[in-house]
Amino acid sequence: MPAPVPVEILSATVTDVRPLASMLRALNFRPKAVMEIRDHGIKITVEEGRSIQAAAYLTSNSFASYSFTLEAPARASPTPSTDSQDMEDDAPHCIFGISLSTVLECLNIFGNATASGGGGGKEWPRRMSDQAELEKKDDGKVTSMRMSYSGEGEPLVLLLEESGIVTRCEITTYEPDTLMDLAFDDDTRVQKLIMKSEWLRDAFLELDPSSEKVAFMFSPAGNAPMPYNRYASSHRRRGGHGGDMDDDEDVEVPSIFRLEAIGTLGSTEMDYPNDKDVLETFECFQPTSNSYKFGHMQLTTKALVASTKVSIRTAEDGLLSFQFMIPVSGRVSKGAEAKVCFVEFLVSPLRASSRRVLQEAEQR
Numbered sequence: 001m002p003a004p005v006p007v008e009i010l011s012a013t014v015t016d017v018r019p020l021a022s023m024l025r026a027l028n029f030r031p032k033a034v035m036e037i038r039d040h041g042i043k044i045t046v047e048e049g050r051s052i053q054a055a056a057y058l059t060s061n062s063f064a065s066y067s068f069t070l071e072a073p074a075r076a077s078p079t080p081s082t083d084s085q086d087m088e089d090d091a092p093h094c095i096f097g098i099s100l101s102t103v104l105e106c107l108n109i110f111g112n113a114t115a116s117g118g119g120g121g122k123e124w125p126r127r128m129s130d131q132a133e134l135e136k137k138d139d140g141k142v143t144s145m146r147m148s149y150s151g152e153g154e155p156l157v158l159l160l161e162e163s164g165i166v167t168r169c170e171i172t173t174y175e176p177d178t179l180m181d182l183a184f185d186d187d188t189r190v191q192k193l194i195m196k197s198e199w200l201r202d203a204f205l206e207l208d209p210s211s212e213k214v215a216f217m218f219s220p221a222g223n224a225p226m227p228y229n230r231y232a233s234s235h236r237r238r239g240g241h242g243g244d245m246d247d248d249e250d251v252e253v254p255s256i257f258r259l260e261a262i263g264t265l266g267s268t269e270m271d272y273p274n275d276k277d278v279l280e281t282f283e284c285f286q287p288t289s290n291s292y293k294f295g296h297m298q299l300t301t302k303a304l305v306a307s308t309k310v311s312i313r314t315a316e317d318g319l320l321s322f323q324f325m326i327p328v329s330g331r332v333s334k335g336a337e338a339k340v341c342f343v344e345f346l347v348s349p350l351r352a353s354s355r356r357v358l359q360e361a362e363q364r
Contacts, residue, residue: 009094010037011067012060016142017160019328020058021113024104026303026324026343027054033100034176035156037149038093039068046100046181051348052296053182054303060326062339070094094149097174098156106169110162114189147174176350178237182346188316191218191288193257194281195272197307197324203259203270203303207294211263213350214322216312217289219256220284221274256282261294280309290318290349300324303343318349 014020019105027033032044041059060066070092071172146159154169207214255271257279272278300322304310309325322345 003109005199006154008148008150009068009070010149012063012147013065015066015144017107017113017145019130021107022102022306023326023328023341024100024342025263025308028100028104029299031099031101032097034095034096034179036093036095038091038333047179050180052299053180053346057345062341095176097176098171102171106158109160109167112141112143128264153281184313184315184319184321184346189313190286190316191284191314193279194309194311195279197218197304197310200310201304206268206270207261208263208268210265211261211294213262213291214292214294215289217258218284218362221256288314290314292320292347296347300345318351320347
């Protein structure tokens with residue numbers, strides 16, 4: 001008698017795997033990820049060194065179709081003291097470990113789930129140019145995908161189709177690793193900004209790759225103590241936004257956001273003024289400065305290159321949140337609504353240096 005076929009509890013489809021592959025590459029700095037499936041979408045999480053955690057959020061409406069059916073676990077009737085997080089934890093969901101690199105290899109099985117960005121440092125302009133050239137050569141072929149999962153112990157199944165050819169990939173699932181309890185509490189937020197990703201990308205391009213740490217400094221818009229230096233190195237170069245460098249010209253526009261990369265060979269600074277063309281949203285309740293490992297900033301570069309906008313938030317304890325908005329709908333017709341997903345990085349600060357960096361900034 002044949003064994004019963006497991007009942008699918010997840011079925012999700014996308015018409016083009018390239019945006020999905022681009023998003024997952026942003027997390028591919030660890031071999032394994034934790035995948036969590038719920039009625040409202042999928043969350044994929046990786047972490048490094050117990051000090052940085054990255055998660056990709058794919059909402060159900062970012063798929064062409066999405067169905068998740070799992071019976072809710074038995075639980076007592078909710079009481080007035082039951083909070084929303086408890087309700088979320090008790091909602092039907094499944095969680096397992098998976099090889100992210102294997103998923104990416106499967107998505108690229110027909111060879112066209114190519115990178116839409118990635119890498120870091122001076123590689124970025126070349127990679128972006130390569131992608132633009134690739135799109136010009138696009139022959140219209142795309143790989144569609146159907147993803148399914150049938151419960152604990154079962155593989156994650158990907159059915160990939162291109163030009164009538166279908167390939168089935170069964171990816172082994174594992175017991176999930178225990179993730180650190182790292183979450184951004186918006187009630188403790190002291191700063192928030194939203195900007196086009198290209199502006200932050202340009203700044204990161206200027207950072208010395210030999211730097212050891214990066215300081216993020218913010219000042220309230222009406223109380224910005226830092227003079228504006230669009231780019232400044234140990235030679236203290238100054239220049240107006242979008243203009244040529246001039247060693248002798250002082251620009252008296254206050255800076256409300258400064259990046260400072262610090263290394264053995266000196267430091268590099270990039271400043272942003274209170275300009276709506278650059279910072280779409282800016283909120284800062286008190287002067288804030290924290291330093292972070294430069295290596296952790298490098299891990300965000302693939303998400304940064306793939307994204308169109310980025311939100312940066314800082315909590316009272318220095319926890320830094322990057323939220324990257326990444327298109328996942330590929331090309332859309334005029335008037336159609338583009339689908340997006342979000343990749344979030346939570347980065348713990350180098351606490352010992354935070355107060356000293358702020359004091360040094362105020363003395364300049």
